[in-house]
Amino acid sequence: MKLYSYPPAPSPQRVHFFMKEKGIDLPVEVIDMMAAEQLGDAYKAINPRGTVPALVLDDGTVISDVVAIYRYLEMIFPDTPLLGADAKEQALISEWDHRIEMEFLTAIAEALRNHGRSFKGRAFPGDLDIEQIPELVARGRLRAEAFFNILDQQLASNVYVAGEKFSAADITAFVGIRFCAWIKLAVPEEMVNLQRWLLAVSQRPSMAT
Known part of the structure; x- marks a missing residue:
């Protein structure tokens, strides 16, 4: 898996903190939102929405919603549940x-x-x-x-x-x-x-x- 992120921005920051709380370490590529890199052709080939963050799975699937990323990571890394135990x-x-x-x-x-x-x-x-x-x-x-x-x-x-x-x-x-x-x-x-x-x-x- 690989995460495309820009940690200073709120949405990427949510995923950043979620991963730190659960002890998840993934490869991260920073997309410079201050330079509008998220709207460039290279990034939009990965995430056509032009939004950050985006989690790319090993099979190429792209998850580009914060809560959807939460849910996927919670299932893959169930220790320290952050979405509820019951x-x-x-x-x-x-x-x-x-x-x-x-x-x-x-x-x-x-x-x-x-x-x-x-x-x-x-x-x-x-x-x-x-x-x-x-x-x-x-x-x-x-x-x-x-x-x-x-x-x-x-x-x-x-x-x-x-x-x-x-x-x-x-x-x-x-x-x-x-x-x-x-x-x-x-x-x-x-x-x-x-x-x-x-x-x-x-x-x-x-x-x-």
Whole structure:
């Protein structure tokens, strides 16, 4: 197997942390997203979506969705399960990981990609050229800030996002909070539950970049 990645970006970073937490070591080729290498012919011959990450299996199969990569790696490397050990854990982790991605990460991306020259004509990832809508910046920030509250409330009665065990949902939330720095948002100090969790997760050896 071979992973095509760009670890500074949020989606590749999720897979990067997932692999570190499970102790998975795979060959990695860095695709320079700052130079738009993901949109070049060479990479698109591997992943026509023009998105990163992409996991290429030994038989040539390409998996280019973060959660799909999670699921494949979890099956191949079952030690240190991060997607749940029973039906209830799997359901809760899947629910929270999906919510964080759709309600939090997409909100941050909305605020980021609709602002500034760096994403001009590139308001969405991949091969589709879409113009920015500056009015979406404020909406994205409001959505991201609102999700801080959701996470803080969830962590009031849970050690980790989806329960008592560290999971893929925590990785996605942690990456999302780091991603917030790109739009100059930080977790408010008064959100003590989220602050407690953030400190604990940031001290995990696997979460160091």
